Amino acid sequence: MTAAGLPMRVPAPGLPARVRIHEVGARDGLQNEKSVVPTEVKAEFVRRLAAAGLTTIEATSFVHPKWVPQLADAEQLFPRLDGLGDVALPVLVPNERGLDRALALGARRIAVFGSATETFAARNLNRTVDESLAMFEPVVSRAKAAGVHVRGYLSMCFGDPWEGAVPVAQVVRVAKALEDLGCDELSLGDTIGVATPGHVTALLTALNEAGVPTGTLGVHFHDTYGQALSNTLAALQHGVTTVDASAGGLGGCPYAKSATGNLATEDLVWMLDGLGVDTGVDLGALTATSVWMAEQLGRPSPSRTVRALSHKE
Amino acid sequence: MTAAGLPMRVPAPGLPARVRIHEVGARDGLQNEKSVVPTEVKAEFVRRLAAAGLTTIEATSFVHPKWVPQLADAEQLFPRLDGLGDVALPVLVPNERGLDRALALGARRIAVFGSATETFAARNLNRTVDESLAMFEPVVSRAKAAGVHVRGYLSMCFGDPWEGAVPVAQVVRVAKALEDLGCDELSLGDTIGVATPGHVTALLTALNEAGVPTGTLGVHFHDTYGQALSNTLAALQHGVTTVDASAGGLGGCPYAKSATGNLATEDLVWMLDGLGVDTGVDLGALTATSVWMAEQLGRPSPSRTVRALSHKE
Numbered sequence: 332m333t334a335a336g337l338p339m340r341v342p343a344p345g346l347p348a349r350v351r352i353h354e355v356g357a358r359d360g361l362q363n364e365k366s367v368v369p370t371e372v373k374a375e376f377v378r379r380l381a382a383a384g385l386t387t388i389e390a391t392s393f394v395h396p397k398w399v400p401q402l403a404d405a406e407q408l409f410p411r412l413d414g415l416g417d418v419a420l421p422v423l424v425p426n427e428r429g430l431d432r433a434l435a436l437g438a439r440r441i442a443v444f445g446s447a448t449e450t451f452a453a454r455n456l457n458r459t460v461d462e463s464l465a466m467f468e469p470v471v472s473r474a475k476a477a478g479v480h481v482r483g484y485l486s487m488c489f490g491d492p493w494e495g496a497v498p499v500a501q502v503v504r505v506a507k508a509l510e511d512l513g514c515d516e517l518s519l520g521d522t523i524g525v526a527t528p529g530h531v532t533a534l535l536t537a538l539n540e541a542g543v544p545t546g547t548l549g550v551h552f553h554d555t556y557g558q559a560l561s562n563t564l565a566a567l568q569h570g571v572t573t574v575d576a577s578a579g580g581l582g583g584c585p586y587a588k589s590a591t592g593n594l595a596t597e598d599l600v601w602m603l604d605g606l607g608v609d610t611g612v613d614l615g616a617l618t619a620t621s622v623w624m625a626e627q628l629g630r631p632s633p634s635r636t637v638r639a640l641s642h643k644e
Numbered sequence: 645m646t647a648a649g650l651p652m653r654v655p656a657p658g659l660p661a662r663v664r665i666h667e668v669g670a671r672d673g674l675q676n677e678k679s680v681v682p683t684e685v686k687a688e689f690v691r692r693l694a695a696a697g698l699t700t701i702e703a704t705s706f707v708h709p710k711w712v713p714q715l716a717d718a719e720q721l722f723p724r725l726d727g728l729g730d731v732a733l734p735v736l737v738p739n740e741r742g743l744d745r746a747l748a749l750g751a752r753r754i755a756v757f758g759s760a761t762e763t764f765a766a767r768n769l770n771r772t773v774d775e776s777l778a779m780f781e782p783v784v785s786r787a788k789a790a791g792v793h794v795r796g797y798l799s800m801c802f803g804d805p806w807e808g809a810v811p812v813a814q815v816v817r818v819a820k821a822l823e824d825l826g827c828d829e830l831s832l833g834d835t836i837g838v839a840t841p842g843h844v845t846a847l848l849t850a851l852n853e854a855g856v857p858t859g860t861l862g863v864h865f866h867d868t869y870g871q872a873l874s875n876t877l878a879a880l881q882h883g884v885t886t887v888d889a890s891a892g893g894l895g896g897c898p899y900a901k902s903a904t905g906n907l908a909t910e911d912l913v914w915m916l917d918g919l920g921v922d923t924g925v926d927l928g929a930l931t932a933t934s935v936w937m938a939e940q941l942g943r944p945s946p947s948r949t950v951r952a953l954s955h956k957e
Contacts, residue, residue, distance in 0.1 A: 527918025605840025
């Protein structure tokens with residue numbers, strides 16, 4: 332339905348010229364889908380994402396298969412992703428055992444998954460926040476010693492389903508601790524999608540004041556309340572240049588099964604294309620990839636852009 | 645699922661203290677629904693919206709029933725809305741015949757519906773843009789003479805399904821013409837949902853430069869590509885204080901039947917509550933109203949906030 336030339340490119344002052352999209356659909360997305368996707372379909376998904384221009388594609392997780400059966404094929408999947416050239420393929424590792432598995436396969440980027448709140452740390456990691464940081468310490472130091480890039484996910488940065496609003500100072504403390512461990516970048520997660528733009532700006536400002544530079548910060552918004560893109564705009568206005576998103580909006584929020592999860596990469600690219608912010612992504616190819624993946628999963632994409640662009644009158 | 649105290653209130657600098665939501669669900673929403681809703685259900689919908697704190701509720705349309713059978717009961721509905729106190733109940737009037745009907749019932753606010761593009765004017769109004777302005781002239785002047793407040797809708801301000809991107813200067817010309825006719829306020833419509841934030845800022849700036857003050861401008865965004873709320877944020881940052889929205893996201897885009905239409909009032913209120921911008925709206929009561937209306941229509945609300953808040957684990 333969309334005529335050529337849309338969205339019209341009209342830059343806004345004060346935004347970055349380029350944004351790096353950290354594509355999480357293959358890991359964070361598929362991990363939260365009910366169906367277990369065949370390994371070759373996952374590999375083809377990553378290849379199509381790369382062909383659409385995404386340059387950072389989180390590929391899988393080396394968590395114990397008991398916890399995430401959807402990604403139990405990490406050892407089989409990762410080697411199939413050779414030949415993607417300069418595309419970065421970070422993998423999630425929960426602990427040293429996961430790191431061993433990732434390093435054995437030649438992974439060059441890993442991510443650890445922390446929590447800003449005690450309740451989520453207890454439920455998701457079976458540890459206190461400080462115990463989880465202690466668990467990450469050898470993971471990060473060994474990865475760094477091996478020359479591997481480390482991302483630190485920080486969940487529940489804005490709200491927590493059990494604790495409610497999360498104080499900014501509490502998030503800053505854990506973020507600083509992850510940086511002190513040696514993380515190269517942090518991803519600030521709004522895991523339940525409750526953030527609003529002023530909260531985003533306040534957290535980024537507080538992190539800067541605590542000595543964490545914006546250049547090491549990524550944002551990871553969920554669209555549970557439809558807020559992901561306006562929060563992203565606030566982050567861009569603050570200077571953030573790394574934005575997490577999930578192709579087709581894959582992955583529900585595990586704590587609200589009917590709710591929408593990750594920001595859809597297509598909705599993000601529509602906005603950035605309109606703003607004239609370079610991502611390197613071809614929106615048409617990306618949408619076609621998400622339509623294909625939705626067919627594999629047997630359900631429509633929740634991305635509004637995918638639905639609009641793939642709609643046939 | 646949401647813990648108390650969410651969203652956390654964190655104001656952002658430079659935003660208005662208060663926003664007036666122009667609720668369009670009962671008119672723009674129901675007009676685009678397949679089902680024809682019984683008059684008493686419509687009246688109850690408006691009453692519940694008012695009870696939830698909305699102060700401007702577009703009630704119906706005095707267009708010929710042949711064109712919009714969903715709102716053919718305007719004469720029966722409007723008198724049932726007595727007793728809502730200070731709540732403003734604007735009605736759409738397409739022409740002098742519609743104005744006669746509205747004035748006969750004592751309407752104190754009307755709206756006319758113009759187009760920024762020739763193709764949409766031809767298809768929707770069966771006129772050129774200038775012919776439509778000529779048709780509005782006696783409507784606006786007679787309404788003003790009767791002390792009636794006049795809103796001018798301007799459709800296709802950012803993109804048009806046939807013409808593609810719409811030049812800013814073209815929108816400014818028609819907006820100025822509507823103001824010159826005597827419209828008290830304008831509603832800038834992104835009818836197909838293609839706008840992005842820089843485009844919004846550019847149009848508002850150009851209108852200011854042409855002598856149209858921000859205080860007379862409202863914005864009307866569609867969520868077809870998921871952009872409505874980030875565009876709203878850009879408009880608020882420019883100083884706009886009137887935002888159109890539709891309870892529960894009622895009303896699809898007539899030109900893309902699978903696509904989402906109007907910005908959902910709940911998604912907007914979530915953001916404004918978080919930003920500490922006063923709307924007077926009780927989000928819980930509004931969500932309950934949209935859940936009730938969705939039951940009447942027999943389909944779930946497309947609002948992400950409604951779905952998240954009404955979800956039962």
